[in-house]
Amino acid sequence: MHTRRIAVIGGGIIGASVAAQLTTRNDANSVVLYEKESAPGTHQTGHNSGVVHAGLYYQPGSLKARLTRRGVELLHAYSESRGIRYDECGKLVVAHTEKQLGQLDAILDKARANGVPGVAIIGEDAMREIEPHCVGRAAIHSPHTAIVDYPGVTRALLDDVRAAGGEVRLGTSVSRITRQGAEQIVHSSAGSQAFDYVIACNGLQSDRLAKRSGAGKYPAIVPFSGDYYKLTPETAKLVNGLLYPVPDPDYPFLGVHLTRTVDGDVTVGPNAFLSFAREQYHRLGFNVRDALEIASSGAFWRFAGGNFGEAIDQLRTANKRSFLAGAQEFIPELASEDLSPGLRGVRAQAMNQDGTLEDDFVIQRVDNAVFVRNAPSPAATSAMAIAEHIIEEILAEDRLVEPQRGA
Ligand SMILES: Cc1cc2nc3c(=O)[nH]c(=O)nc-3n(C[C@H](O)[C@H](O)[C@H](O)COP(=O)(O)OP(=O)(O)OC[C@H]3O[C@@H](n4cnc5c(N)ncnc54)[C@H](O)[C@@H]3O)c2cc1C
Structure with missing residues (x-):
């Protein structure tokens, strides 16, 4: 596989999972993660119930149902491998x-x-x-x-990113993404930089960045x-x-x-x-x-x-x-x-535009930019599976990594 330059926006558990899979599963990917705060996991990832949901309530066949079961599998194995507290209480x-x-x-x-x-x-x-x-x-x-230590998981994933040669830019806010030919230009408080792909996982600000970058206004x-x-x-x-x-x-x-x-x-x-x-x-x-x-x-x-x-x-x-x-x-x-x-x-x-609350996870692709637009609970549980879904399904044809599930 040849080198791809990939920007990940957001240092919560989803952005950290995406960046970790991209760097650890293919050394030819050159990954930069942007996080506007001075520490990772500062927002939803650090202010939640800490529960690893099993998948009791979600509509069978929905992304939430599928990615929660797979998320539990990946999160449990990862926490054990990294000595992170995980308790099946x-x-x-x-x-x-x-x-x-x-x-x-x-x-x-x-x-x-x-x-x-x-x-x-x-x-x-x-x-x-x-x-x-x-x-x-x-x-x-x-x-x-x-139950698990979600901020601890996020920090460990970002350590993996750095150890595999990726870059984590804390205190760096992304204002918008523009396109120039086949390139995605990320405009941030540290200047502008060209990438081949951008994956935006920026939680409470996700609709604003998506809209400023040419995706639709909804879901908001x-x-x-x-x-x-x-x-x-x-x-x-x-x-x-x-x-x-x-x-x-x-x-x-x-x-x-x-x-x-x-x-x-x-x-x-x-x-x-x-x-x-x-x-x-x-x-x-x-x-x-x-x-x-x-x-x-x-x-x-x-x-x-x-x-x-x-x-x-x-x-x-x-x-x-x-x-x-x-x-x-x-x-x-x-x-x-x-x-x-x-x-x-x-x-x-x-x-949604009609005033209904969106129940399922929503992830949109616009050219080579992917926007995570709805990832409420249980998305901390599902984060590693959401990352796998983006990389192996939404970006399947781009083959950023070798599929790990025989896709
Ligand atoms: C009260 C509450 C309870 C919950 N309980 C659970 C639970 O028990 N189990 C569960 O699985 N889920 C739970 N959740 C949901 C879970 O916390 C979220 O689904 C998950 O943390 C989403 O992760 P994220 O990475 O998308 O978002 P976040 O953790 O919010 O991360 C987004 C990051 O993007 C950064 N960012 C935003 N805009 C920019 C920008 N322009 N440039 C650079 N960086 C930017 C932010 O600073 C932030 O760090 C709960 C959520 C809440 C609020």
């Missing part, structure tokens, strides 16, 4: 009401269709054996759902923040793994859950609110440009019109009392003093 999706009990079969069917190993519906007694402090009428048990990012609380070390002992509610099938987020982390904490959250700042993490975060862009978007108002009731419901989950109530549904013995404020994350959720 298991997950219960707990039903409390008659309606939720009725939804468990459909989740189980999807999970089995997606090839999730070991899933089963279990009754109260079996639940108590797994999580002695948890109440509920029945649950889906997913024994292989895991609508940022949704999510706050967490944290249990005290004493009460964290009441939770062994991951406790989730039965998700509302009409809503894109999974609901407030109790999550063990690889550091031994247990978090409660996240809720979901429209955010008026894409990359700010204090609770009153506001960015004029981000807010004006939302207010002037016809697609957003079409979405808001159809989801007003849900938005009002979500407002009720804004205070500590509601986090406590959510946590007590699982562990009734928790009290207000057991919860303290934790981190906040902002999700890059894409919206």
